[in-house]
Every structure is written in C-alpha cells, then in structure tokens.
Amino acid sequence: MLGDLDKDIEGRVRYSSNGRGQLLEDYHKLKIMNFSEVHAGGAGNAPILGQYLAKIILNKDTEHFSNADWPFIHSYLVDSCGIRANQSRLYFYIFSAGGGTGSGMASEFGLAQQSSYIRKTFDIRPESDVDGQNQSFVFEPIFTSGICILPTISASPDMSEALHINAGRLLCKYLAEEWNFSYNPENINDESYDVTQRVRPWNAMMLISNDIMSYAEQSNEDNSRYIDVNSMEKYANQYISQQIFNILSAQAVTSDYDENYFRRAGINIGETIRLDANDLFMSLAGPVATAYAESVVPDNSTMAEGRRLFENDKSRLDIDDLFCRSIDLPHFNNKTQAIEGISLLPIAATQYREALTKYRESGFNADHLKNLCFFNSCSSVVCIVSLPKDYKLSYVDLNKLKTHLNNLFPNTTLKRYALVIGASANLSLTTLIAKSPCMSDDFLTLIVAYIKRCFARAEYRYGDMLEEAVLECIRQPEFDDKCLDEMLDEFENPAKILDTNWHAIKPMYEKKYRELIRDANKFISINDIRLNRDSVKNAIKYLREIYRHRVSKTKIVSLNNYAATKTKTEKSE
Secondary structure (H helix, E strand, O other), X not given: OEEEOOOOHHHHHHOOOOOOOOHXXXXXXXXXXXXXXXXXXXXXXXXXXXXXXXXXXXXOOHHHOOOOOHHHHHHXXXXXXXXXXXXXXXXXXXXXXXXXXXXXXXXXXHHHHHHHHHHHHOOOXXXXXXXXOOOOOOEOOOEEEEEEEEOOOOOOOOOOOHHHHHHHHHHHHHHHHHHHHXXXXXXXXXXXXXXXXXXXXXXXXXXXXXXXXXXXXXXXXXXXXXXXXXXXXXXXXXXXXHHHHHHHHOEOOOOOOOHHHHHHOOOOHHHEOOOOHHHHHHHOOEEXXXXXXXXXXXXXXXXXXXXXXXXXXXXXXXXXXXXXXXXXXXXXXXXXXXXXXXXXXXXOHHHHHHHHHHHHHOOOOHHHOXXXXXXXXXXXXXXXXXXXXXXXXXXXHHHHHHXXXXXXXXXXXXXXXXXXXXXXXXXXXXXXXXXXXXXXXXXXXXXXXXXXXXXXXXXXXXXXXXXXXXXXXXXXXXXXXXXXXXXXXXXXXXXXXXXXXXXXXXXXXXXXXXXHOOOHHHOOOHHHHOOEHHHHHXXXXXXXXXXXXXXXXXXXXXXXXXHHHHHHXXXXX
C-alpha cells in the first residue's frame, strides 16, 4: 500500500514504470491510499502537520470517504490486524524521516495499528462467540517494523536543515514512546492505569542512512562517473528490499542440518529459529540497524562431499571476509551488483574506517571495535544466513560466524540464527542489531539538533551548552533533569521548522478537523500532539538505559571441592 498527502501520487506511480506496462492495472496487490479529499497538498515539510492530518484521516468515519478502497485498507491495517481472518503477520512501514508526510503520518498509522492490536489482547470474548465465528477471529501475534530512511549528514555536519530537525523529532518521539512501553516503571502496579495507552508505533524501527549511496559511490570511484542517480537509488532500494526479503524468507532449519551439525558449531539448535512474528516480537525491539554482505559461491552440486566442506582453494567461502564486509562502510560489490555494509555508522566515517582497518590487520581482533557503544551496548542480534540451493555451509564456517558475533557483541542477552535455503543465487549474511544503534553519532546528532532548534530557550540556542548537557545526562550515574528544566521550554515550537507564523497556520488545520469530523467529542487540538519536555526526558532515559546495558558473565558454581579432596588423598597415600 502506497500513501501520500500529494494528490498526484497515483499519476506519479502510473508513469514511474518506465514503459514496463500498466503498473496499476497489472499489479493488483498494489493499493494507492489517496487522501486528497482530506488534504490535496503535502505536509509542508512539517511532521506535526502530517501527524495531525493522519489523525483526521484515521478518525474520520470510513464510510464517509469517497475513495471506495479506503474502508478495506483501514480494516486491513487497523481493525483486523492480529486476527486469524487477516493472514498478514508482518508489517513494514517504509518512509523518509526528513519529510513532513513520512515522518509525521507513518508513526501515526503505526500507533493506530498498535492501539487496535493491544486492545484485542484485553478483549476476551465468550467461548460461544469464538465457536460461532469458525475461528476467524482468534487472536494471532503480529510484528511491525518501521524502516526509517535518515537524511544525509556526513557531507554537512555543521548544517541544521529542516530535514535533520524533522528526523530528530521522529527519533525523539519514538524513543519516548519506546521508553514508556518497555521501561517506564511508573503506574505499572496501578490497577486503574490503562495499559492500552502505552503504545509505540512499531515493535522495532530499522534505521537506514541515506549516506549509503554516497559511501557506495566513493567505494566505486572507477565506475561512479558512469552510475546515474536513478541507478544509485535503485541499488539503495535493493538494499532495503533485500533486508525485508531475508526476514520474510527465513524459515525453520531444514532437514539438511541435523542437531550434530549445530552442536559441533557450538550452536544450540533451539537458538535457530523460524523468523515468524512471535520470534521477531521477542528478538527485535527499539532502533535496529542492519549489517549485510553477500558472496558468490561455487556450484556445490558438482563437488564431492569432502571437497564441499574442506577444500582450501580460492573458490572456498571466506567467512571472515564476508562478516567484515557486512559491518564495513557501505560499498558497492561489483561481483554481485549489490550494496553491502552497515546501514548506520557507529561513529564518524573516518574514525570507523580506521578502526576497521585495525580490525582486519589484527586478524579480526574485536578489541578494536567492541568498545564502541554501538556494539558494546547491543542487547540482541538476529543473524540470517541465506544459502543457494544445494550449497552446504560447513560447520567450521558457522562456528567462525558465531565467534565473530560473540566477540563483537559481548553484552547481547539474545543471539538468534536463521538459515534460508534456496532463496537466492548468492550466499548472503544479514545481521540485525537491536537497540544500540541509538548510540550512534548520527542518531544522537539528529536528536540533539531537534531539541536545540525546537525546545531550547534563547540563551542556549547557539552555544554548545545544550549538547554537553544532554551527553552528561546520559553519562551521569543518577539522572538529574534540573538542567533540562532550565534550558528547555515546556513544549516544542513548530515555527522553528516552518519559519512562519504558527498561530496563523494552527486554526486553518483545526478548522479542517472540525469540518471533516463533526463529532465534538472527537476533536483534538493540534497543540495536544506537540512533543513536550517530558518527551525529551523520556527519550534521554531510554538512551541512558541502553548506554548502561551490560550482562553478567556466567560463572561455574559447584558444591564440590575436588582440588582439596585430591590433595587430602595424596597426603594420606
């Protein structure tokens, strides 16, 4: 489903097929969400306007839309999610964080879906009702993920453009919601508290920087002059779709791999999963980054079994190189025609490139990388290995992969492995890194840029005091928010993005709400959806939680004292 506030969305889709036929007519599963009857233009690069318009769209009675498809789309996305009659279990929301429509509307649609889903978990109907509906309304788990395209900031780190501020607002809002859902201890034991009010838009939010195109272009200097913008966008879209495809195609371990295969590799077969909605729900939460690489492998159907596993010639898979390429700066693989690398850099590109060089030269010694918060604070990773048909990955290579993951992510509480057989011509490795991507330089830069532009009081708007205060709030042992009360206004100021008279724009949109939704009890003022100072504090609390994530190491505990017994026996002899 494709949606935009721009009324020309259908025309742009129709003429984007490049002469490959009638896309809208031939692609029957593609649905256009046309919202022109609510708003004919875009959101004016203001997420708060996109968010408010989304509330109008979602709160308006579906029967009063002239678009005949909308009631069915609304039912699919919101009303029926999580019941057996609706067979979709995975939902992906792909949007740009820097625009007004994407960053404003996507999270609002996600919140509506999550609210509907959470309410279903508390709706226990009589057994007679369930039996009478032929199991169509039995509750089923779902997993939703935002796929957030972050704006480029590497080329202009000193600039604070509107798209950076918009992205920062989305990230701040998401972390605040994620904190309330996952970590906030307040009211948790209060029976009168409505838990359905604690929702976040998605179970997880995958972060993909637009910088992957510029880094890929730099890595392909010899051919970059011949690669046009459309081609680079195609490769970037391929990077995104590849991650979705790998998640969707991940299945249970096949019969080609018995329990001994994994035991020899040091992996419990119970850790190998089919990535269904419930597994993803348990394994991935919060901000997520992806690391991806792929390799051309020989056709093993013509090779002997012994050679298949242990041959040491040049054609053999180099699992060390594959893993290193997956966490490298984004680059273009000329052999596979794919963009590889990590979707969000942990630190500045020059520093990360230097650390990776030392990592390679030291024989993949993780000491050069694992102390970065991006890796050290990671709580969960999901590793998906996709193999061509008839190719068997040796347990030696599988064991090496596990070793790399253990060394690079020393504090993960959960590591999951999934194998996909026969879904691609090349061998590919996807690693999903949960929660710690919020520790990356780009992520923090965008959030602080938004706080500074839209919350900071005049005396703190231009110096470095606010940046230092936020970092100190994350680092300090006890959270002292007094400095934030002093530096920040109570509510965000949308005019700092719009650069116009906010008080003149506000009544225009509220009038639209009142005219389209006549029920006065459903009216929501645009002031009510502004982020406030508590939103900033909750986002910082989430960052503090991830920054401090550690796991205790398992120590062998025994009531036996064999050494003392042995010494006593030897003396008696």
